[in-house]
Amino acid sequence: MKKNQLITRRHAIITGLASLGGLLLPGCSKKLPPTYGNILRMGDVLTYVAHRTLLPGQSLVREYNYGDISSFPAIGTTNPADPAKWFFNEDYGRLRSGAFANWALSIEGRVARPASYSLADLQRFPARTQITRHTCEEGWTAIGQWTGVPLSLVLNNAGILASARFVNFYTYDGRMDSIDMFDAFHPQTILAYGMNGRDLPVPHGAPLRLRVETQIGYKSLKFLKRIVVTDEFLDVGNRPRGWAWYTGI
Ligand SMILES: Nc1nc2c(c(=O)[nH]1)N[C@H]1C(S)=C(S)[C@@H](COP(=O)(O)O)O[C@H]1N2
Ligand SMILES: [Mo]
Secondary structure (H helix, E strand, C coil), rough: CCCHHHHHHHHHHHHHHHHHHHHHHCHHHHHCCCCCHHHHHHHHHHHHHHHHCCCCCCCCCCCCCHHHCCCCCCCCCCCCCCCCCCCCCEEEEEEEHHCCCEEEEEEEEEECCCEEEEEHHHHCCCEEEEEEEEEEECCCCCEEEEEEEEEHHHHHCEEEECCCEEEEECCCCCCEEEHHHHHCCCCCEEEEEEECCEEHHCCCCCCCCEEECCCCHHCCCEEECCCCCCCCCCCCCCCCCCCCCCECC
16 A cells, blocks of 8 residues: 555544444454543544554554754653652662663563563664654654664563563653554564664663654653563553553654
């Protein structure tokens, strides 16, 4: 399908709310977001169904060139060890003082081999570098270059179990959010330790952040601490107030 056809079809669906019922017909049982049935979360149904119906493969988001890299503000938490904040995390401060040598990402839950991965462990996987546009729900966008390990490689290394359906992320500033396996195994979903050719700076989520290029900015959690794979949806995401679990772009 050509890109312009896609956009036209997506537009038709988004403007044609009346056709939403039609999208939920048999064969689409996998195309309901886990928040389905909660009237306040109707937005999830619309964007999730539209994306899961119209983007059946693993379509890549656009990647840019070196010259397109723009200035990139640091938004939300810029330091989990800020004593003035409710999430003040001393552990993070200690890890940062030690140049993150003692930092490790724990991977637990529905995996055959729960484990802790140091930064060096993660950097031994084949790396992926991508220049993409970040879209924040506050209305700004910026283009940056990200280097990291595809999440799929780490999940396969940990031995994801057949019943696994969601990947939950926990951060040093007390955030939690989840993505489904479709986004988790998307080739551009990476655990990034590099930005614009350098180590990921602290304000942007050092030492490791998620990049979910198929969704809006708040899903790309910074300051990663722990990943828990689950077969159940945990609706306890800690997103900017009022924002949906699923917001595709
Ligand atoms: N842990 C954590 N991750 C986070 C946030 C945050 O406050 N804490 N803010 C989110 C939002 S709303 C955006 S737009 C991006 C901002 O990333 P940046 O600071 O690198 O621009 O990070 C996202 N990930
Ligand atoms: Mo954002």
